[in-house]
Amino acid sequence: REEASTMATLVHKAMEDMVPELHDYEERGIFSKMELKKIVSSREAFEYKMQRREKNMIDFQRYIEYELNINALLQKRKRRLDIEKTSKHDFAPIRRVSAIYERALRRFPQNLPLWYQYIGHLEHFKRYNSLRHVFPRALQMHPREPLLWARAAASEFSNNNDVSAARVLLQRGLRFNKESEILWVSLFTMEVRYIQKLVVRRRTLGIDTKDKESKDADAKMTEFLSGALPMAIHKNCMAIESLSSRLSVHESFLNAIPPPPALQTKFRDNFGPLRDIVIESIREKIGTLHAEAWGLLAQQAQRQGKIDALVKGAKQKAARRAGILRAIAVFEEGVIELPKGATWSIYAKFLYKIATERNDTNIAKKIVKVCERAKLEESLELETYLLWTDVLIRMGIVKRALETAIETTKAFSKSSKAWILLADIKSKYEQKTSFEKRYSELVSTLKEAVKVVPAKDSLILWIRLLSSISAYSTISGHEKDGIADLRRSYTKALRMFKGADRHRLQMLFLSFNVTNSGGALHVVKKTVMLILEGKKAGEPGIPLWLVIQCLEALAGASPSPEKLDIKKMVTMALEEYGDKKANIWLWYVRWSLTVGESAAEINRIFWRANKALEKSPEEKKQFLKAHQKWTSKR
Secondary structure, three states, X not given: OHHHHHHHHHHHHHHHHOHHHHHHHHHOOOOOHHHHHHHHHHHHHHHHHHOOOXXXXXXXXXXXXXXXXXXXXXXXXXXXXXXXXXXXXXXXXXXXXXXXHHXXXXXXXXXXHHHHHHHHHHHHOOOHHHHHHHHHHHXXXXXXXXXXXXXXXXXXXXXXXXXXXXXXXXXXXXXXXXOOHHHHHXXXXXXXXXXHHHHHHHHHHOOOEOOOXXXXXXXXXXXXXXXXXXXXXXXXXXXXXXXXXXXHHHHHHHHHOOOOOXXXXXXXXXXXXXXXXHHHHHHHHHOOOOOHHHHHHHHHHHHHHHHHHHOOOOOHHHHHHHHHHHHHHHHHHHHHHOOOHHHHHHHHHHHHHHHHHHOOHHHHHXXXXXXXXXXXXXXXXXXXXXXXXXXXXXXXXXXXXXXXXXXXXXXXXXXXXXXXXHHHHHHHOOOOOOHHHHHHXXXXXXXXXXXXOOHHHOHHHXXXXXXXXXXHHHHHOOHHHXXXXXXXXXXXXXXXXXXHHHHHHHHHHHHHHHHHHOOEHHHHHHHHHHHHOOOOOOOOOOOHHHHHHHHXXXXXXXXXXXXXXXXXXXXXXXXXXXXXXXXXXXXXXXXXXXXXXXXXXXXXXXXXXXXXXXXXXXXXXXXXXXXXXXXXXX
């Protein structure tokens, strides 16, 4: 009883503290008396839950969500009522949310996601002073969480403009998490951004130009602005083997450094020495480990040319060309240091991107040479082969492209991409041969492909094969032979697939045969029977949507099928789906209306469906709604 009395006292005190806030809302007409009563009732219920001995996280979360909704409604009402004057009570819901978070964290201090939610709340509402008190407590509870240290430092640097505090936080974080990539990168990036701010300020004041810099800056400032501190951070990080061998670390360091100024401008490149150190470390540390490292270095080499080309009056073409040549020189070094297929592939892709963007035939020729060299080194990957073939086609060298595509299928016989490319070349680009010969070679290629490519990767090949057979029979007028070939190929394909892939093939087979035969009844009937494979239409393994497609095809055939044939199929489908799916009943009713069945027959179908769907109320509701719409039109 004493405990209950204490709980009631605490709740009553919390509710009393809300009175001025609620009076203010009422006086300004933001909330009505009825709404305020509901707010009081809801808050009181939440407060009692907060005072329970066994507290649940979900109760705190719901209270927070409720107060955030109150705040959103408060702001919306103020805008609608055009209330411009701000009252101290307008921030009460946000303060209450913060207080709820505090109470929750006292009960669940080890809950890291809860700390992140609280920090996110404070950041969203720009309560930066509160953040300065929350971060130390969070870090005290979770010192081994690198992201928490990084966010605390970012808040000090960005929100409070306190680089010293941010630096101290990151340094302390590294004492607990020496091998944390995010902390090393954050410290490096922060120091670079700080230098960048100082450089921009000096440029604005006109004291950072090439001719004035030596006069206006002392030696220490010059050293600092040249990146002495980031260099030290980079050096210490590279001394840790687990980090120095990681590509993402080097990439993050390189991306953190601002691009160099154009050569035509009067500003010096403050980060040049730092950039050179990072680039050199990429060569030394990971140049023989990661092929992607050479892609990074090449992009960096090309960067200066792109920047120079943007300056007004610059010789843009020459500047871009110089950047590309520097990048090529880097790749040439890369294929010597790391002569792997991945290096050649990145090299070729880099050139391919330039060639397609600028339509540069000289670069296209360079790609061909690079691919030929990679082939001699026996370091040609599938993607490089495909790229090589594409370049040859774009250059109009179709014969060589065909030879390369054939080589690709030999080197990567189990790749569906290689066979599809070969099929494309044979069907699209060999225009000198006759249509029948092209078709014959295309089908022969695809039939060979489906024999060697693993079943799990061959669906696209089977679809292409069935499509090609169907298209040929339609264009050439050999419908009979085409349907027979299509049926044989389809039967083989069906044995290899299950589930959704099998159903997709069945649907394509139905579509092709209906199109090729012009909807001939005997063809459609055989096709439907083959899809159902002699089983009942509603048996597991054949989805309802496919059964309905078969019914649609059969009902639309020419000449019209016997009603009895349709009803037999519908009856088999109803045995499986009649008690749980409205769609089959709706199709049955629609078809019956279309063929002119009597009102008595329509009513009989309606009562059967109504009874069958009793255990599926949503499906029954859908059926009744559609049935009423159709029968009213009748």
